[in-house]
Amino acid sequence: xxxxxxxxxxxxxxxxxxxxxxxxxxxxxxxxxxxxxxxxxxxxxxxxxxxxxxxxxxxxxxxxxxxxxxxxxxxxxxxxxxxxxxxxxxxxxxxxxxxxxxxxxxxxxxxxxxxxxxxxxxx
Numbered sequence: 743x744x745x746x747x748x749x750x751x752x753x754x755x756x757x758x759x760x761x762x763x764x765x766x767x768x769x770x771x772x773x774x775x776x777x778x779x780x781x782x783x784x785x786x787x788x789x790x791x792x793x794x795x796x797x798x799x800x801x802x803x804x805x806x807x808x809x810x811x812x813x814x815x816x817x818x819x820x821x822x823x824x825x826x827x828x829x830x831x832x833x834x835x836x837x838x839x840x841x842x843x844x845x846x847x848x849x850x851x852x853x854x855x856x857x858x859x860x861x862x863x864x865x
Contacts, residue, residue, distance in 0.1 A: 745785040746850050750825030752778040757825050763815055766826040770814065770836070773825065774806035780825065782846040786858045793858045797851035799842030801829070806836060 750757040752773060760766035782797045819833060820826040827833035829840075829847045845852045856862060 743787040744855070746782060746855075748780060748782045748824040748846070748849055750778050750780055752776060759822050759824055760820065760826045763820075766815055766820040767811055769826040770806055770811050770820075773803045773827075773836075774811075775803060777802045778825065780842075780847045782843075782849070782851040782854065784851060784855050784858060786855070788859070795851075795854045795858055797843055797846040797854040799840055799844070799846040799851075801837055801841075801847060802839045803836050804838045810836070 750769075750773070755772070757769045757772070757778075760769050777800055780799045780801055782799075783794065784797070785792065785794045787793075814820065814827070814832060814836065817832050819828045819831050823833075827836055829837055829844070840847060843851050843853055846854070
């Protein structure tokens with residue numbers, strides 16, 4: 743069994759999935775022009791027991807204008823996304839740079855998962 747979840751953090755505040763458009767707007771404004779941490783947690787349960795790991799990726803957002811935020815919210819892509827954005831979609835327009843595992847920001851830190859279960863590679 744595999745479980746994974748993601749949060750976004752800036753200045754010690756945690757941003758999960760926004761409950762609605764107003765919360766998504768507030769989250770995007772908080773991330774605008776700043777670095778934030780994307781923290782992905784993985785839990786694997788198999789015959790060897792329970793193993794867990796955490797991955798961190800740092801993401802920098804461009805300065806977000808009201809027009810850019812309105813455009814992004816209009817896509818609906820922010821729904822069910824930690825931090826209110828999806829880097830693999832139109833949310834890429836919000837990002838200026840990342841440091842770390844891109845797939846962690848997408849939602850599953852594959853490199854971290856493979857550290858827990860190298861047998862997934864057939865090893």
